Amino acid sequence: MVLIANHLSMGLSPESFALPKNHLFFINFVFQFKFMRKIEHIGIAVANLEASNLLFEKLLGYPPYKEEEVSSEGVKTSFFKNGPNKIELLEATNPDSPIAKFLEKKGEGIHHIAFDVENIVTEIDRLKKEGFVVLNELPKKGADNKLVAFLHPKGTNGVLIELCQEIT
Numbered sequence: 001m002v003l004i005a006n007h008l009s010m011g012l013s014p015e016s017f018a019l020p021k022n023h024l025f026f027i028n029f030v031f032q033f034k035f036m037r038k039i040e041h042i043g044i045a046v047a048n049l050e051a052s053n054l055l056f057e058k059l060l061g062y063p064p065y066k067e068e069e070v071s072s073e074g075v076k077t078s079f080f081k082n083g084p085n086k087i088e089l090l091e092a093t094n095p096d097s098p099i100a101k102f103l104e105k106k107g108e109g110i111h112h113i114a115f116d117v118e119n120i121v122t123e124i125d126r127l128k129k130e131g132f133v134v135l136n137e138l139p140k141k142g143a144d145n146k147l148v149a150f151l152h153p154k155g156t157n158g159v160l161i162e163l164c165q166e167i168t
């Protein structure tokens with residue numbers, strides 16, 4: 001581990017160093033500078049944001065720290081912090097919203113899992129190479145000061161995956 005740390009601090013790429021086959025995973029595990037770093041939030045589709053805010057406030061013991069409308073996506077959202085993670089509630093603001101379609105098809109429930117990434121562009125590139133279908137190859141501005149991109153749920157066991165990178 002120390003050897004690799006020294007190696008990286010010298011500005012040499014991991015590829016130039018003899019590492020085991022899964023070295024990228026190892027380096028990610030040690031340095032947390034690549035790939036999906038943590039679950040950033042879990043998105044839940046709700047029919048009525050106001051009512052669900054009260055419900056989750058009762059459940060968690062504290063209110064959401066923000067509410068935000070993303071008009072380009074046709075959603076109104078609220079966010080609850082929970083340790084290092086968050087819960088995002090999403091209500092549709094028009095019938096064409098992806099959330100309206102989700103509610104129609106599946107009813108209320110978990111809509112997506114969002115992973116925090118350091119660099120969304122390189123992550124999209126990596127995942128495309130791995131064969132995942134990226135729904136928007138150009139990251140877009142999402143809620144809570146994030147650049148976001150989504151992976152098609154057909155390629156991820158039916159779960160819509162969001163990548164998000166904090167806008168700094």
Ligand code: ZN
Nearest residue numbers: 043088114162
């Ligand atoms: Zn989200």
